[in-house]
Amino acid sequence: MTTMQSPADLRWYIVHTYTGQEDMVKRNLDLRRHSFGMMDRITRVEVPAEDEIIRNKGERTAQRRKLFPGYILVQMIMDDEAWFLVRNTTGVTGFISAEEEGGDRPRPVPLDDREVDDILDRVASGEPRAVIGMIQGDTVRISEGPFADMLGRVEEVDEHRGQVKVLISVFGRETPVELDFMQVEKV
Known part of the structure; x- marks a missing residue:
């Protein structure tokens, strides 16, 4: 039986996925959290990405680039059920974790809220970033x-x-x- 937890227990975690499968994992995790009725414990799933403008043979092309290939951000209340649901979602390989002294297994490490806010603000700005493939002396x-x-x-x-x-x-x-x-x- 799960103890009652409050929204104040919501934290952001980094989930490792197979590279290139981030969007699929987000869709799968969104479906699973809805079908298992866990929207209150797994509240957001984000694949941070930004638009880039690249000049190729004189033409500008925009493309979407993932900021952290192979990783997604999940805002959740960490308990055994939520951990199990995320960990057993197709395409997930695990959480970014650290061993606790005297612990029986590595525990997922929550991110600092300011770090996540900075990442999400960068993504939300919506301004495409120009990519330049040149260095000093070119x-x-x-x-x-x-x-x-x-x-x-x-x-x-x-x-x-x-x-x-x-x-x-x-x-x-x-x-x-x-x-x-x-x-x-x-x-």
Whole structure:
């Protein structure tokens, strides 16, 4: 028999899945928690992913990328029944766990709520992230703006701001220009 637990006992856990099976595991776990009447103990299942914009042969394409391939986040009250339901869902290989001193088995380790909030806020922002496949010293062609079609050398990459500093030759002098990732392409 399960003891009564409160919503304050809800914690986030990382569940390991087969890589590439995260969405299927989420669907299966959602179905199982509904059919077993455990929506109050397993409240959310998340597959954190974000959109990325990639430039391929001059064309921009958007694709969805999982932030943690092979893992999902589950908000739940950890008790034997909920653990068993999650652990025995098709595609789940286990929880991220740690051994407790004197314990008989490893226990799932809950995540800090702030960490999960940061992850979910990043995903919820909905802004696609530009992916740049270049590093300092690469030669690039500027594809947009007043310097379009000019060649330059990557001086600096700032992934957080989505910008790249490129040195171009203007009147025989190297001049730095800051551009968005989408304004340059690797030569």
